[in-house]
Amino acid sequence: MNLDNIRIVLVNTNTPGNIGGVARAMKNMGLSRLYLVEPREYPHEEATWRAASAGDVLDSAVVTATLEEAIADCQFVVGTSARGRRIPWPLLDPRKCAERLDGVSDDQEVAILFGREDRGLKNEELQACNLHLNIPTSEDYSSLNLAMAVQVVCYELRMLLSADSLPKAEDEEWDSPFTTREQMELFYEHLEQTLIDVEFLNPTAPRQLMARLRRLYSRVRLDEMELNILRGILTETQKRIKGIR
Structure with missing residues (x-):
């Protein structure tokens, strides 16, 4: 052309x-x-x-x-x-x-x-x-x-x-590798424990909270940097809860 x-x-x-x-x-x-x-x-x-x-x-x-x-x-x-x-x-x-x-x-x-x-x-x-x-x-x-x-x-x-x-796909020029299944499972464990710590999740009556949160995060593909940010927020939240207690 x-x-x-x-x-x-x-x-x-x-x-x-x-x-x-x-x-x-x-x-x-x-x-x-x-x-x-x-x-x-x-x-x-x-x-x-x-x-x-x-x-x-x-x-x-x-x-x-x-x-x-x-x-x-x-x-x-x-x-x-x-x-x-x-x-x-x-x-x-x-x-x-x-x-x-x-x-x-x-x-x-x-x-x-x-x-x-x-x-x-x-x-x-x-x-x-x-x-x-x-x-x-x-x-x-x-x-x-x-x-x-x-x-x-x-x-x-x-x-x-x-x-x-032009990029051939939406993630062709992404700046960080996407998370693995193992990394996501560790994140869900961390998220669940944090929600228990802040008493948002009752482990004896969890209902479908974690299933719905899994569905929420599964709708997007998190990269490693984004996952680290989320886990950092969870870690700091847990530290603050322990400090208050």
């Missing part, structure tokens, strides 16, 4: 603030090439302040009079579409689209098109694309702000790019 070969193309954007929001969304995810096809108002101070620290993306944005100019040198074009079309076209969600672009963007120019805030891309604009991209949303409210839509797509591209550096 080469993000430098991917350009975000906004077609006839109505609100300059959305342009700034898109620039910020792009920079968050490591994309920098923004193309603006006949924006209604640009440059504009609203775009500048909405971009926050992504002013460099705005400064390098390419403004064109037509979509043809914006994508003329591209080998692969994706068009975002919020609705079904009369003529079926290859259609992917953002994650599958990112996977499709992986490799393509290594040596080819790629454009991802986003249409007008109120009506998206026209049919003839979508017909200039190799595939269409749809962001699944709730049926109760399917409207996405332009910057939000760009953020979703750029996020999936970033995730694919960063896949090799």
Whole structure:
């Protein structure tokens, strides 16, 4: 995946603030090439302040009079579409689209098109694309702000790019070894005795207290440092009880 070969193309954007929001969304995810096809108002101070620290993306944005100019040198074009079309076209969600672009963007120019805030891309604009991209949303409210839509797509591209550096499991980069079964059994013995010492547990009528506490601690995986902290608390509690007595 080469993000430098991917350009975000906004077609006839109505609100300059959305342009700034898109620039910020792009920079968050490591994309920098923004193309603006006949924006209604640009440059504009609203775009500048909405971009926050992504002013460099705005400064390098390419403004064109037509979509043809914006994508003329591209080998692969994706068009975002919020609705079904009369003529079926290859259609992917953002994650599958990112996977499709992986490799393509290594040596080819790629454009991802986003249409007008109120009506998206026209049919003839979508017909200039190799595939269409749809962001699944709730049926109760399917409207996405332009910057939000760009953020979703750029996020999936970033995730694919960063896949090799992300932990493969939740505990892959843990800072302390996890406890063994033997260590946990010693902890439960220590916990039970402490609860007896503070008279919270009646050994003659234990009911299901220890079973429930076992279930509680079994829902998480304690590491050795965490277990040492808990046992240290129990030890100090026992010392205080003995001192009082």
